[in-house]
Amino acid sequence: MRVKSGEIILALGFLGLMLTLYLAFLWAPSVNINAFESPEAQRIFYWHVPAAWAAFIAFAVLFVGSALWFFKRSPLGWKLHIAGSEAGLACGLMAVWSGCVWGAAEWGTPWDWEDWRLNSFGLLTLLALFLVLGRQSQPDGVESRDTFSTFGLYGFVLVPLTYVATRIWVIRHPGPVIGGDEDSSISGDMALVLLIGALSFTTLIIGHILTSIEITKFEQRMDRLQKKLDGE
Amino acid sequence: MEDKTYLSIAYLGMIFALAIWTWTVVSRSRNMEQRIIAMEESLNIKPSNADSIAELNAKNEE
Numbered sequence: 001m002r003v004k005s006g007e008i009i010l011a012l013g014f015l016g017l018m019l020t021l022y023l024a025f026l027w028a029p030s031v032n033i034n035a036f037e038s039p040e041a042q043r044i045f046y047w048h049v050p051a052a053w054a055a056f057i058a059f060a061v062l063f064v065g066s067a068l069w070f071f072k073r074s075p076l077g078w079k080l081h082i083a084g085s086e087a088g089l090a091c092g093l094m095a096v097w098s099g100c101v102w103g104a105a106e107w108g109t110p111w112d113w114e115d116w117r118l119n120s121f122g123l124l125t126l127l128a129l130f131l132v133l134g135r136q137s138q139p140d141g142v143e144s145r146d147t148f149s150t151f152g153l154y155g156f157v158l159v160p161l162t163y164v165a166t167r168i169w170v171i172r173h174p175g176p177v178i179g180g181d182e183d184s185s186i187s188g189d190m191a192l193v194l195l196i197g198a199l200s201f202t203t204l205i206i207g208h209i210l211t212s213i214e215i216t217k218f219e220q221r222m223d224r225l226q227k228k229l230d231g232e
Numbered sequence: 233m234e235d236k237t238y239l240s241i242a243y244l245g246m247i248f249a250l251a252i253w254t255w256t257v258v259s260r261s262r263n264m265e266q267r268i269i270a271m272e273e274s275l276n277i278k279p280s281n282a283d284s285i286a287e288l289n290a291k292n293e294e
Contacts, residue, residue, distance in 0.1 A: 007258055014254060021243055025236075040236050047246060073290065075283035090253055094246055101242040142289045204250075211257050218264040220283050225271050227284070 006210030013207050016200025020046055023193045041105035048098040050197035052121070054205045055091035058084050059124060059159050061209060062131075066152030069145055078145055081152055083212035085131035087205040092125030120162040127155040140223070 024046035062084030068077025099118070100110035112118055131148055138144040186194070272279055 004261075007261075010254055010258065014251070017247065017250065021247060025240070025243075040239055043239060044242065047243065073286055073293075075286040078283065078286070090250070094250070098242065098246060101238075105238065140285055142285060145285065204254075208254070208257060211261055215257070215261050215264065218261065218268055221268050221272075221279060222264065223284055224280060224282070225268065225275070225277065228275065228277060 004211070004214065006207050006214060008207075009203055010207030010211060013200050013202075013204025016196065016203055020050070020193065020197040020200050023196065027189070028193045029187060029189050041102050044098050044102045046193050046197050048095055048102065049194060050201040051091050051094035051098060053198050054201035055088055055095055055121075055124070056159055056163070057202060058088035058091055058205055058209075059128075059156060060084075062088055062128070062152045063156035063159075066149040066156075070149040070153060078149075079213045079216045080209075081131075081145075081149060082135065082216050083209040085128050085135070085148075085152070086212055087208045089125065089128035089132050090208070091201065091205060092121070092128055096122060096125055117162060120158050124155065124158045124162060127151060127158070 024043050028043065028046065030040075061080050065077045065080025065082075065084050068074040069081055070077075103112070104110040111122075131151060135144075135148060268279075271277075
């Protein structure tokens with residue numbers, strides 16, 4: 001069986017993540033131990049931040065796909081909707097889980113129900129979960145596609161809200177380390193590991209999106225075959 | 233346990249989860265492709281990637 005481009009990109013992304021893991025543990029510099037309750041737990045950011053970044057890309061793909069289906073009835077739009085929701089769910093869960101691990105170590109609690117960033121990102125991940133499970137439990141049709149696309153369109157409002165949350169309402173989640181105010185900076189070595197992590201996660205979800213589009217094509221081919229067999 | 237041990241478990245758990253997810257997606261894609269090609273060949277049907285729902289919708293709107 002021939003290896004597809006999506007699978008090669010997936011493998012490259014996965015190798016990049018392994019490299020990120022190695023660098024985060026054994027190469028990235030330690031932080032000032034007086035500045036954190038649990039200094040070693042800070043290393044989870046090399047996973048958490050790239051996962052959240054990749055989730056935002058996936059939610060953007062979901063938004064574009066939803067808009068293309070809803071307004072243009074584009075078959076590619078529906079494929080992007082499916083791929084974006086699945087990739088958004090996977091990366092969203094990675095970001096939420098790694099954030100909870102850090103929160104438990106640093107704050108003494110994995111979640112804060114009063115923090116805007118945590119809750120808006122959690123809602124985004126739940127939206128992706130709803131879209132993935134909803135699509136699997138409903139028969140495919142114009143009405144169900146329209147309903148899920150509408151959720152994909154309106155749900156995207158949470159992306160800019162989540163992005164600005166730590167700039168406007170700093171409650172518990174730390175502010176941005178790159179592109180924030182003049183105090184927000186990290187060392188060159190830390191930035192390099194973060195960059196490798198972001199590139200690896202981006203590569204991984206591009207591979208997943210391509211593979212998911214391929215699977216949706218197969219599902220549609222299967223549907224046509226089934227209809228032919230049923231004599232429709 | 234030390235901080236790094238907890239962190240290692242969390243990291244390995246996430247890598248493992250991603251590996252399973254990636255493997256599931258790839259194997260699902262390959263299985264479906266094999267089954268579809270076999271069915272299309274046995275039924276002598278030309279492969280088509282058209283979206284039947286989008287086609288039906290376009291017909292209804294005409």
